[in-house]
Amino acid sequence: MTTSMMPTTAGRPSADEDRRLAGACAAGETRVFEELYGRFGERMKSIAWNTLGNASDAEDAVQETFLKIHRAASTFTGEASFSTWAFRILVNTCYDLLRKRKRRIDESPIDDVVEGPSHTAPSVDEAKRMTLRKLLHELPEQRRAVFTLFEIEGLSHAEIAEILGITEGNSKWILFATKKDLREKWMSVGGARLRVT
Amino acid sequence: MTITCEHLDNLLLDATPESMEMAARHAADCASCAEILATWNDLSETAVSMRTAWPSELLWPRIERALRAERKPALPRWLWQVAAALVLTAGLGATMFYAVREQTRDAAFDRTILRLAALDEVERAERAHVDAIENLEQLAEARLDAAETPLMISYKEKLLLLDDAIAECRASVEGNQQNAHLRKQLLAMYTDKQQTLQDVLREETNVPNP
Numbered sequence: 009m010t011t012s013m014m015p016t017t018a019g020r021p022s023a024d025e026d027r028r029l030a031g032a033c034a035a036g037e038t039r040v041f042e043e044l045y046g047r048f049g050e051r052m053k054s055i056a057w058n059t060l061g062n063a064s065d066a067e068d069a070v071q072e073t074f075l076k077i078h079r080a081a082s083t084f085t086g087e088a089s090f091s092t093w094a095f096r097i098l099v100n101t102c103y104d105l106l107r108k109r110k111r112r113i114d115e116s117p118i119d120d121v122v123e124g125p126s127h128t129a130p131s132v133d134e135a136k137r138m139t140l141r142k143l144l145h146e147l148p149e150q151r152r153a154v155f156t157l158f159e160i161e162g163l164s165h166a167e168i169a170e171i172l173g174i175t176e177g178n179s180k181w182i183l184f185a186t187k188k189d190l191r192e193k194w195m196s197v198g199g200a201r202l203r204v205t
Numbered sequence: 206m207t208i209t210c211e212h213l214d215n216l217l218l219d220a221t222p223e224s225m226e227m228a229a230r231h232a233a234d235c236a237s238c239a240e241i242l243a244t245w246n247d248l249s250e251t252a253v254s255m256r257t258a259w260p261s262e263l264l265w266p267r268i269e270r271a272l273r274a275e276r277k278p279a280l281p282r283w284l285w286q287v288a289a290a291l292v293l294t295a296g297l298g299a300t301m302f303y304a305v306r307e308q309t310r311d312a313a314f315d316r317t318i319l320r321l322a323a324l325d326e327v328e329r330a331e332r333a334h335v336d337a338i339e340n341l342e343q344l345a346e347a348r349l350d351a352a353e354t355p356l357m358i359s360y361k362e363k364l365l366l367l368d369d370a371i372a373e374c375r376a377s378v379e380g381n382q383q384n385a386h387l388r389k390q391l392l393a394m395y396t397d398k399q400q401t402l403q404d405v406l407r408e409e410t411n412v413p414n415p
Contacts, residue, residue: 036276038269045265050258057257067264074268078275136251159252184218191244 023086030084033077041074048091051161052098058156059102061141069105073098092170099157099171103149143193150174151186158183213238217245320383327388334395341402348405360405367398 032040052073056066076097084093144152153172157163165179172179208216208231216228232239352361374391381387
């Protein structure tokens with residue numbers, strides 16, 4: 009089951025509302041940015057953390073994303089929703105940072121993360137998360153992005169397609185291929201041992 | 206429709222609640238598919254647990270500050286151009302000021318040098334006059350002491366007047382050595398005295414003036 013980052017179709021902001029939002033961001037209205045941060049900040053931090061591997065880089069990426077939103081808001085066309093447009097900026101910013109810093113997620117031990125990042129499912133132990141994180145890090149960027157956005161962050165394939173600039177069908181296929189690949193590796197590192205029974 | 210192992214991949218690709226339920230029903234009777242499905246779901250469950258949150262009280266203030274810094278009003282292009290022109294003009298003006306000031310300083314220095322050189326020349330000329338005059342005085346002294354004719358007496362009186370004037374002028378020059386007017390006056394007096402003494406000597410010998 010996925011939890012969309014956006015309201016259902018019935019409650020989805022209209023194109024006019026998105027344009028108003030973009031105009032306010034271009035004008036630098038702090039109130040609007042604060043509202044965006046309140047609505048999407050935690051999700052942005054989580055995506056950035058799972059991409060970059062540590063809280064410090066994740067916060068840098070989120071800050072940089074907001075600056076880029078401000079700079080680029082005047083170019084928002086309304087083709088995608090404002091929220092997916094913003095998340096696209098975040099994902100690209102994370103990968104820019106990743107390439108720039110060439111930091112491996114497995115070099116950032118779990119303890120390096122801000123103390124007590126809360127994980128929503130305390131029943132799954134830390135070893136499994138570490139294993140999966142390492143496996144994800146070995147994936148190509150697009151596969152990792154699709155898996156992260158769908159499986160970790162709970163976005164829909166429609167939203168992922170808008171963010172990554174791919175088709176919805178492509179997003180589904182990439183996820184399937186990625187999970188199949190991960191499953192084989194998961195099994196090879198002792199999947200039976202790791203699997204919750 | 207009977208679900209077989211060959212359908213599993215398609216069901217997992219579709220990943221709708223309905224397709225996953227069909228896959229689960231098949232896995233209940235198929236150990237290998239059951240393991241595949243279990244791992245598949247385990248991956249998803251682990252991934253969900255990786256959704257991360259942590260307190261970042263300082264993040265929003267950082268973002269806000271960065272946005273404010275971005276929003277510093279940019280000056281319109283024409284204003285930048287005007288500012289650049291003003292800076293250029295000020296720079297040129299300052300350069301010219303310093304250049305003129307340097308030229309003035311140089312000119313003043315040069316004038317001082319010239320003045321000193323001229324002064325040396327004047328003083329040499331004066332000494333030459335004084336030496337010539339002393340020489341002529343020695344030669345004309347006897348005649349002047351025995352002046353009997355009206356001409357000789359007038360020469361003697363003129364020479365006395367010139368001596369007083371020269372003394373007075375030299376005293377003034379002592380206090381203002383670079384006063385060209387005084388120097389010229391002094392030289393004129395020396396010249397006059399020299400000429401007068403020469404006249405005295407000629408009178409004595411009756412040599413006509415050149």
